[in-house]
Amino acid sequence: MSAHILPKRIYYTIYGILILCTFLTVQIAFFDLGPLNTIAAIGIAILKATLVILYFMHVKYSSRLTAAVVAGSVFWLAILVALTMTDYLTRAWRTFG
Amino acid sequence: MPEAVRDHSHVPGLAHHFDTLDQQTEATTLGMWVFLVTEVLFFGGLFTVYTVYRSWYPGAFAAASHELDITLGTINTAVLITSSLTMALAVHAAQLGERRTLLIFLAATMLLGGVFLGIKGFEYYHKFVEHHVPGSSFQFEQEYFRHAQIFFSLYFMMTGLHALHMVIGFGIMLVMFWWAWKGTITLEYYSPIEISGLYWHFVDIVWIFLFPLLYLIGRHAH
Amino acid sequence: MASSTLLIPPRHYLNDGYGIKSWLLTRDHKRIALLYLAGVTLFFFVGGAMAVLIRIDLATPPGDLVTDETYNKLFTMHGVMMVFFFLIPAIPAVLGNFLVPIMIGAKDLAFPKLNLFSWYIYIVGGLFTLYALVSGGVDTGWTFYTPFSTVASTTNVIPTALGIFITGFSSILTGLNFIVTIHRMRAPGMTWFRMPLFLWSIYATSLINVLGTPVIAITVLLVAAERIFHFGFFDPRVGGDPVLFQHLFWFYSHPAVYIMVLPAMGVVSELVAAGCRKPVFGYPFVAFASLGIAVLGFLVWGHHMFVAGESVYSALIFSILSFLVAIPSAVKVFNWTATMFKGAVSWETPMLYAYGFIGLFTIGGLTGLFLATVAVDVHVTDTYFVIAHFHYIMVGGTIMGYLGGVHYWWPKISGRLYNEALAKISAGIIFIGFNLTFFPQFVLGYLGMPRRYHAYPPDFQVLNVLSSAGASILGVGYLIPMIYLMWSLRYGRLAGSNPWGAVGLEWTTTSPPPTENFAETPLVTWDAYDCHAPSESHVA
Amino acid sequence: MPPLFPDAASTMATRVDALYFFLLAISAFFGLLIAGLIVYFALKFHRRTAEQIGARIHGAMSLEIGWTVIPLMITMVLFVWGASVYFAMAYPPEETLNIYVVGKQWMWKFQHLDGQREINELHVPVGRAVKLITTSEDVIHDFFVPAFRIKADVIPGRYVTIWFQATKPGRYRLFCAEYCGTKHSGMIGEVVAMEPSEYQTWLGGGAAEGSLASAGAKLFQDLACNTCHRPDAQGRGPVLEGLFGKTVMLQSGETVTADEAYVRESILQPAARVTAGFQPIMPTFQGLVTEEQLLELVEYIKSLQALPQVQTR
DSSP states (O other): OTTOOOOHHHHHHHHHHHHHHHHHHHHHHTSOOTHHHHHHHHHHHHHHHHHIIIIITOGGGSOHHHHHHHHHHHHHHHHHHHHHHHHHHHTTTOBOO | OOOOOSOOSSSTTOOTTOSSHHHHHHHHHHHHHHHHHHHHHHHHHHHHHHHHHHHHOHHHHHHHHTTSOHHHHHHHHHHHHHHHHHHHHHHHHHHHTOHHHHHHHHHHHHHHHHHHHHHHHHHHHHHHHTTOSSSTTOOOOGGGHHHHHHHHHHHHHHHHHHHHHHHHHHHHHHHHHHHHHHTOSOSSOOHHHHHHHHHHHHHHHHHHHHHIIIIITTTTTO | OOOTTOSOOSSOTTSSSOSHHHHHTOOOHHHHHHHHHHHHHHHHHHHHHHHHHHHHHTTSTTOOSSOHHHHHHHHHHHHHIIIIIIITTIIIIIIIHHHHHHHTTOSSOSOHHHHHHHHHHHHHHHHHHHHHHHTTOOOSTTTTOTTIIIIIOOSSHHHHHHHHHHHHHHHHHHHHHHHHHHHHOOOTTOOGGGSOHHHHHHHHHHHHHHHHHHHHHHHHHHHHHHHHHOOOSSOGGGTOOHHHHHHHHHHHHHHHHHHHHHHHHHHHHHHHHHHHTSOOTTHHHHHHHHHHHHHHGGGOGGGGOTTTTOBHHHHHHHHHHHHHHHHHHHHHHHHHHHHHTTSOBOOOHHHHHHHHHHHHHHHHHHHHHHHHSHHHHHHHTTBHHHHHHHHHHIIIIIIHHHHHHHHHHHHHHHSBOOOHHHHHHHHHHHHHHHHHHHHHHHHHHHHTOBTTOSSOOGGGHHHHHHHHHHHHHHHHHHHHHHHHHHHHHHHOOBOOSOTTOOOSGGGTSOSSOOTTSSSSOOOOOSOTTOTTOOOTTOOO | OOOOSOOOOBHHHHHHHHHHHHHHHHHHHHHHHHHHHHHHHHHHTBOOSTTOOOOOOOOOHHHHHHHHHHHHHHHHHHHHHHHHHHHHHHSOOSSOEEEEEEEETTEEEEEETTSOEEESEEEEETTSEEEEEEEESSSOEEEEEGGGTEEEEEOBTSOEEEEEEBOSOEEEEEEEOSOOSGGGGGOOEEEEEEOHHHHHHHHHHSOOOSOHHHHHHHHHHHTTGGGTSOTTSOSSSOOOTTTTTSEEEBTTSOEEEOOHHHHHHHHHSTTTTOBTTOOSOOOOOTTTSOHHHHHHHHHHHHHGGGSOOOOOO
16 A cells, blocks of 8 residues: 555556557457457456556555455446346246236 | 554644554545445446346447447547556655656646546537437437437436546546645645545546447447 | 442533534534434434324225325335435444444544535435425335336426435445444454444445445436436337336345344344343354345345246246345344343343344244245235335334334433333333234235225225224334433433443443543453453443 | 135135245244244343343354254245246246236226227136236336236336136236326226136127227238238238248347237337348337237237248248
8 A cells, every 4th residue: 555656667568558458449349250349348348447456556555455345346246237137138038927 | 552643733634533644544545445336336237227238239239339439439548548647657656755746647637637528528519419319309210219219328328427427536636736736745644646546547447348338339340 | 230430421422512513513423423313313203204194094995084196105205214214324324323433442433524424415315305295295106116207207206316316325425434444443452253243234234335325326317317318228118128227226225125124133132132141142143144144135136026027037046045145134033032041131121122123023034035935926026915024124123123222322322311111111012003003914915905005995994994003003102212212311310331231342431421432442352242351340 | 804815716826825824834933933932031031130141152053053054945945836836827828818908007908809898807717728918008017916816017118928717707806016106006907707608608799899800900901011011922021921920030140939029029110120131121110009009910910820921032
C-alpha cells in the first residue's frame, strides 16, 4: 500500500500493453469469426481490466483483503448475470404456464 | 500495541478516532474498495439487461451498433487509458512527495477527461441528428425498428451513467488539485490522491468493457 | 443488583453538548443512532397507521372504508414505508450504530462524517416518499412491477422511486461503514471469534447491503428512465420483457428480507446468551450461519417468480437453492434452543421477546418451505398465505427482535430502567395481537384469497374480521412501549453499567457511556460470552 | 362456519393437497418441538437467584451435524416431490381442448374454437384436459382458479399456456392474482365445469358466428395476406398450408417450430425470424390487428395444418 512504490517504467509498459490491446480488439472485430468475436472482445477487455486492477490500482501489492473484495465483486456480478441467464437460455425449451 | 500517539494535533490529517495514520489509510482504502464493489454491481444491472437482450435480438443489436462511430469510440478508449496512466503517475508523484509533477499529472488527467466528455458529447449530438434517440422521434430501418430502440436505450443509459461518473471524477480531481496546491497533501498524508486514483481507474475499467460491448459487436457483418 | 456503579456518570454522550446544532451536526455514532431512532419510529407509525386502515377496510367484503384507488395507495405506501424506511434501517442503523464501536472497543465508526451524511440521505429519501404520499400517493405496490409502473400507472411513481433511490445510498454507506469498522478498528485482543454474535450478523447484513442495494438503485433508475425518456427496457411494445424487471428487482429484494431479519437474529443471540448467562450453543456455527445466509440469500430470488413465466428449469434451480438457504436459519434456531438447556433462564422482558422471536420465526421459516416447494407455491403465491409468511418473519421476527434489543440496551442508552411489569404486559399483548392477525391469513391464503384485494368474496369474511381484530390489538400493543420508555427517561430507576449481569464490552463502560466510549482502549482476553470473564463490573 | 379448505376440483388439486399436508405435518412437528422445548427449558432452568449463571456448555458437533443433515434430507424430499408435480403442471397432455384467453384491464375475455365468446365466465367440460392459451392486452395479469390449484401470470407480448382437467361439475371462482391497477379486485369471474353432455348442448346453443378459424380465414382475405401467401408456392411469402407444427429453416440458419408464438411474432415482427429462401419484405401488423384478431389468424393457420405441405420453391 503506501509503502510500496513502483518504478515508473512499470506504468509505461502496462500503458503500452493496454493501447496495444485496444488496437488489437478493434482489428479483430473486423474479421467474421462467428461466436469467437464476442469471446475475443470480452477476453481482451478482461485482460485490460486485470492489468489496470493489478498494476494501476496496486492490488498486486496490497493486502489479501483488498484482493478478496475485488474477487467478491466479480463473483457477485457473475451470480447476477449467470442465474438470470439460466432463465433466458432455457426459456425457449419450456416455460411454466 | 505500541503506546498510541495520544494527541493527534501534530499528525496532519489524522482523525481523532484512529490510533495510527496507517490504520486510517488502510481503513479509507478498504472503504473505497467496498464502494467500488457497489459501483460494479450498479453497472452490473445494466450489463445483465444488455446480456439478456443481446442473446434475444442479436441481429437488431448488430445492426444498431453499426450506427455508432467506431473511430470516435477507439479514440475515446485510448484517451481514457492515457488518463488512467496520468492518474497512476500522479499517485506515484504523491508517493514521492513531488508536488509539481503531481499537479502536472492531475491537470493532464482532468484535460484527458474533458476530451473524453467532449467526444462523447459530439457522439450524442450525432445521435440526435440521426433520430436514434428512443421515443416518438425514433427512426430506424423497418426491419429492426422495435428492437433497435432497446439497444439505443441501453446505449444512452450505459454511456450516460458512465459520463456522469466521469463528471463526478472530474470534480474530485479539481478538489485534489486544490488540496495538492495548498499543501494539504504531503509526503506522509497523500491517501486522498490514492483513493481518487482508485475511483478514476474504476471508471476507466467500466469503459474498457462498454467499448467492445456497444461498438464492436457484429462489426464484421457489413 | 445493588452494585457499586449505580449512579449516572457526571459526563456522558447525552450531556456532552446541548442544543439543536449539537444533535444535527454530531459525529458521535451514539447520537446518530438516536437520530435514526427518531426517524425510524416516525416512519414505523406512518406505515403502521396505513396497516390499521387496510385492516379496517378489509373487515367487510366490499371494503367500505375507502375506494379501490385509495386502498391501492394505502397498501403500496404501507409496503414502501415499512420495507425501505423501517425494517431495513431499524436494527442496523439504531442498535448497530450505537453498539458496533462499543462492542469492538473502538471510539467511533471508521467514517463518522459519512455516518451523519447517511442519516441525512435517509431523511431526504423519506421526505421524497412522504411528499409522494401527501401529494396523491402511488398505486403500484411496493414491488412496482412493470409494465404497470412504467406504462399504466398515472400516480407519483417518480418521487417514490427517487425516495427509494436516495435512501438506498444510506444503507450502502452504513453497510460500508460497518464493514470497514469491524475489519480495521477492533480493540487489541478482540479477534473475530471473540466478537459478539450481534456483530457477526451486522457484518453479514452489511455485506448484503453493499452487494444488493446497488442493483435496486439501477432498477429504480431504469423504471424512471422508461417513464421519462420512453426508453424500452421492460416495455413489451418494443420487445422488452417485463419478467426481466422482476429478475433485477428480486435480485436485491430477496436478500433485502435477510437484511431485515439477520440483525434481529443477532439481537436474539445476545438476548439468549444474556438471558441464560451462558455462551451461545455452537458459537462458530451460528456465526457462519449468518455469513451462509448472506451468501446463499443472493442465489434464490427466482422463487418469487415461479408463476411469472420464467422457464421450468430455472424454477427448479431456484427451488433447490431456496431449500439450501433454509438450512442456516434452521441451524440458528436449533442452536438458540439448545443454549437454553441448563442455562439460568431469566424471564425479563427482552428475553421474552427473544423467546417469542424464536417461536414465531420458526413458523415463518417453515412456511417458507411451502413457498420453496414449486408445486405448492403455484397455488399459494400472490395469496394471503405469502402475506402471512413474510409478516411472521418481519413482524414476528424482526420487530420482536428490534423491541427486544431496544429494551435490552435501553439502560445502556439512557442509563435508566423501564417499568418491567408494564413491559411484560405489552409484550404479551403484542404476542397475542400478532398471532390473531396473521394466523387466520394462512388459512385465507390456502383458500385462495389473492393479495392486494380491496373487495373479496363474502365467505372469506369471518377470517378477515378475526385478522382485523388482531390488528387493532397489535396496534395498541405497539403504542404502550413508546409511553413507558419515554416515561423511564424521567422517572426510571438508575441502571448502572451492567443491569443484566451480561458479558460484553458495552457492559464494562458506564451507562450512558462517555462520548469516546471507554476511558482508554480496552484489552480483550476472554471469549465471547464467558461468564467467568475477569471484567470488574460483572456481578458474579 | 366459513370454509376452511378449498374444494379440489381438478386432477392436479389432489396431488398438490397431498404435498401441502406433508408440509403441514413437518411444520407442525418442528414448530411444536421448538416451542415446546423453549417453554420447557424456560420453566425447568428458570433463574432462581440473581447471581446464578448457566453451565459452561459450548456446543456439540454431533448435534450440529444432526440438525444440518436432517433438515437437508427433508428439504430434498420436498424438492423432488414438488418438482415432479410441477413438471406435470407445466406439460399439458397431447390431446387438449384449446381455448384462447385475453386478459385486459379488469376483465377476462374467452374465445372458444367454435366461435363462442365469453367475458368473465368460462364453460368447460369435466373429464377433458383443457389448454388455455393466454395473453394480455396491457399489463401483467394472473389467471388463478383456487379450486383447480392453477395459477400463471398472463404477460403482454407473449403466449402463456395453462392446462387443467376438471373432475367435479360446479362453479369455481376465478381471480386475477397479479396486481393490475384500480379494479384488480374486480377482475374476477367463474369457471363453470359441466358434464360433457351439458357442455355439448351449451356449445350448440351459443349464438356462434362461425368458428374462430372461419373468422381467421375472412380476416386473411381482408388483410390481403393471400396475395403473398399462396397455396401454389408462387407467392412472395412462404406457403402456410401444412406449416403449423412443422420445423422451419430460418434465413439465419437456425430452425424453429412453427407454434402459436412463432406465428404471432411473424405477424407483429416479420423480420425477426425470416424463413430461409425469402426476403424480409412483409410489413409489420403491429397495432393493425388486435389480440383477438391475432388469435383468429393463428387458429386459421392451424386449421391449414391438415392440408399437404406443398414444397416451397
